[in-house]
Amino acid sequence: MGLDMYFYLQDKESKEIIEYSYYRKFNALQGYFVKHFDIENCRRVLITKGIILNLYSILNEIKYAPEKAEQLLPTCPGPFFGSIEYGRLYMNHVHEAARDMYHAQFIDFNKYHLYFTSDW
DSSP, X not given: OOOEEEEEEEETTTOOEEEEXXXXXXXXXXXXXXXXXXXXXXXXXXXXXXXXXXXXXXXXXXXXXXXXXXXXXXXXXXXXXXXXXXXXXXXXXXXXXXXXXXXXXXXXXXTEEEEEEEEO
């Protein structure tokens, strides 16, 4: 049991689902979506290019100025949500998500929808 988060693509024509990225217990990312979209467990959020660029900007700023993490992307405590420390694990998640958001900018949004969902 724990916090699992997914970004997945859905082909607009065939409705096929393709996992794009997965995060385990990156509660700060969950907190971002709770704050901006008031999501409930297992609800999905359609991701726009604007959301991607916003997330990428935040993650990149934290990469180069980790002292801003608590202000820009605070941890989000919850049952089975994992550590709320701003240590190595948090920074590993930030680097991974920044890489994923960088590549997400180049998704063909004419062909795919990109969604975020989580389960805890």
